[in-house]
Amino acid sequence: MAEAKTPLALVPPVSSLDTVVGVRDDGTGAQIVQLTTSNLAALLQLDAGGLVRSSWTQLETIVGSYDGQPARVLGDSGHHNDPVTSGHPQVDNEGDYGWVAASSAWQWLRGLSPTQADVAAAVAAEAALRTAADSSEQTARIAGDAAEATARAAADATEQGARIAGDAAEATARAAADATEQAARIAGDAALQSEVDTLSAELQAPLEAVSHLALYSGSGDITPIAASDIGQIILGVDRATGALVGDGVGETPVNRVLGAGGIMRYIGDGAITPIVTDSFGRILLGVDRETGEGVGLFAGGVSSSSGDPNATPAPIASVAKNHLLFYGQSLTVGAAAGAVLSTTQPYVNLTFSGGPRAWSGTDWDFASFKALVEDAVAPAPDGYSNRAETMCSGAANYASTCLALAGVAPSDHVILASTAGHGGYRIDQLAKGSAWYDNFKAHVTGAHLLDASHAVQTVGYGQGESDADDATPYASYYPALAQLRSDMDADIRAITGQSSPVYMLLYQSSYGARTHSDIALAHLHFAQSSDYAYLVAPTYAFPYADDHTHLTAVGYKWLGAYYGRAYAAIARGKKPVWLDPVSATVRGALVRVRFTVPTLPLVLDATNLASTTDKGFKVLDGASPATISSIAVSGSDVLITLSAAPSDVVTVRYALDALGAGISIVGGASGNLRDSTPDIITISGTDYPLYHVCPAFELVATKLGE
Structure with a gap:
């Protein structure tokens, strides 16, 4: 027998979406909240995995899920002493926070931008107004386009009929002329639902003929706000997550x-x-x-x-000179490459007259453009004499290959490639305000003086090894990386006048991942949380030089192709993708790790990737390693079977604890998980695969109960 339909909301056709109604539960009880189109977009800006609380008091009692987990406090005008920052300075309660596991506390990162602050103030003001109003006023205020019809039907059926259906609904209004008295009883009455049902039932027949009365016929975790005429939810709230659905x-x-x-x-x-x-x-x-x-x-x-x-959040505008500018430390300038491979230009891509590093051997050389080829000018601008093949040619030329396959001729999108990196530098030595940062800007200014139809489309960032050596903490590195991206974007736009954003592409450093995982995890988390930064690959997948720190010439060109593929995606308005860990769950002795997979199937590959203990995975039962009995793939999941069901908090780690056979990376780690993307790059007559290789990660598993 079919479940009886419960009339819920009257939903006439509307010309625009002005207001969305939802339900929020902050731990003190469910509250109905009203979001306007002006603040809905801003509220959706919170990074993935983040939290939103209305006060610092609420947030400080919550234990974060992972280092750097973002959180936001809205509408709290008070102050507190930061529990993490040295000296414990007084900070505003309202603002953005990050979880610092080492301190087991939330660190205040920054105040809200004017747009975010305006949204917070507006939401707080609306909440105060609803609290002060009586129940009848509250119902009328929160209804929005869909629910307003129901409230007005209860308050004044004549007005409701006019709003919902025009002249045809006047008959409904007359039939419900006594609804005003009934609405007064509804406000604050414990029998609210039954009276609404009664009123809706009385009005159902005439209104269905006019406005397709929305009826909800389902059950479960979704609280409907409006439903279609066959019982499908049009707009609702998931009570378990608080997310709007419909x-x-x-x-x-x-x-x-x-x-x-x-x-x-x-x-x-x-x-x-x-x-x-x-x-x-x-x-x-x-x-x-x-x-x-x-x-x-x-x-x-x-x-x-x-x-x-x-x-992508905003498309780039192709211009005469589309700049792919590398920045970072030694891997961005071809340290220890040992050879120059790219001696001819297969397309029409360019670099400076001083080569990819814009350097004559004694001074900067931005005098003109020339065909993009590599060089080994020594000493290099950072003072070293072992620089050769960079990632510039591999990136720019493979980007042209990808665009050509998508129907964009290389001559229609000319790429200018150069690199402004400095070997051995920590992120603070590359940040805005440092001496070397001016050299980064010089690449932008030099190109723009040669051709005003020039824009920097992406910065290929590669750095973190020196911060791993110096054990820079996650809580310092992550915000520094975010600030650097923001500064580069602002400074580049100021020089070029471009309106499009400058996207950041970055590798995940496998160097030091085993001895100091903070840097590798910060790379991943920043790419996961930013709309303007994308991960291209972990470096354990590429051949390292004999110093176990830098790549070979083939390694640089191969890794450059990953940057090029990501660049081509952005040039076509698409977000670059990578094999991204999404969640970990545990049921009994089975641990399931789910991924966003660019191309199925997932593969545990010990042929193209160095064979690593337990395929690179490690499971912790509390602080103790759990024994892994087997590892398999199923669709988008990796299934890890343990020898016994864990008894404590389960943490899944990958490419952070063991280094594969036959490779040597200082303090490094690796794994064997990849997707099946068929792309290849040909280097010196040999084809090299461009699989999406899984980055290092750490996830706390959720124990499933049903």
Whole structure:
């Protein structure tokens, strides 16, 4: 027997989406909250895995899930002494925080930007207003476009009829003329639900003929706000996660562009939970369940107006000279490469007259452009004499290859490649304000003086080895990396005048990953949390030189191709992808690690990757290593079977604890997990695969109970 339908909300067609209604539970009880389109996008900017709390008192009692986990406090005007920063300075309660495991505390990172602060103030003001209002006013205020019709039906059926259905709904209003008295009893009455049901039942027949009364017929964790005429949720709130879910409401101006239709329904089953779709079921606004990021129409950290969740936040504009500029330490300048491989230019890509390093041997040389080839000028600008093949040619030329395959002729997108790195430098020695940072800007200025139709599209960042040597803590390195990206973006735009953002591409340093994992984890977490930074590969996958610190010439060109593939994706408006760890769960003795996989199947490869103990995985039961009985892949998951069910908190680590046979990286670690992407690069007549190789990671597993 079918479950009886419970009338919930009256949803007429609307011309725009002004207000979204949700439910929030902050631990003191469920609250209905109202989000406007002006603040919804800003609220969706919180990084993946982050927390939002309304006070510092609430946040400080929570134990973070991993080092660097982001959090935000909104609307708390008080102050406290930072429990992590040296000297414990007084900081605002409101702002962005990061979890510091070593201190077991939240560290205040920065205040909210003006936009975020405005949103916080607006949300706080709305909450105060709702608290002061009586229950009847509160119902009327939070209803939004869909729920407003129901509130007004209870308060004044005549007005409701006029708003919902125009002249045709006047009959409904007359039939419900006595609803005003009934609405007064509803406000604050314990029998709220039954009275709403009664009223809705009385109005159902005439309103269905006019406005397709939305009825909810389901059950479970979703609290519906509006439902379709066949019981499908159009807009609701997941009580378990607090996330907005739904299939869209009404016809929006965007929908009229993409396709006409009435109530829009979601027809997919992917990782995106839709809020609004067009009439063909394409997502216009939604939430990525795997990352927690908003995707769709809104600006400010949400994907482009195409509604494509794989689109970059903002497209780049191709110009006459598209600059791919490397920056970092020795791996960005070809240290210990031993040879020059790229002596001819297969396309029309360029570098400076002084070569990729823009250096004559005694001074900077930005005099002109020339065909991109590599050199071994010594001494190099950083004073060393062992520099040869850089990643510049591998990156620029492979980017042209990828774009050509996508239908973009190399002559239609000319790439200028150069590198401004310095061997052996920590991140603080490369940051804005350091002496060397001015040399980074000189590459930008030099190119722009030669051709005003020039823009820096990406910075290929490669660094962290010296910070691993010096044991720079995660809590210092992560914000320094974020600040460097922000400074480079601002300074480059000031020089070039470009409106498009400068995207950062970075490798994950495997050097020191075993002895000081903070740097490798910061690389991964920054790429996971930033809309403008993308991971290209971990360095354990490439051949190292005899010093066990730098790469060979083949290694640089091979790794450069990974940067090039990512560059080409950005040039086409797509987010670069990598094999990304999403979650770890444990049920009994089975640990399951889930990934976002660019190309299935997952492969545990001990042929192309150095064979590593337990394929690079390590499972901790509390602080003790658990015995692994077997490791297998299943779809997007890696299944790790333990010899016994763990009794304590389970932590899964990868490429942080063991180094594969036959390779030597100082303090390094490796693993054997990759995807099946078929891309290759040909170097000196030999094909090298461009699999997406799994980066080092650490995840705390959730114990499953059902």
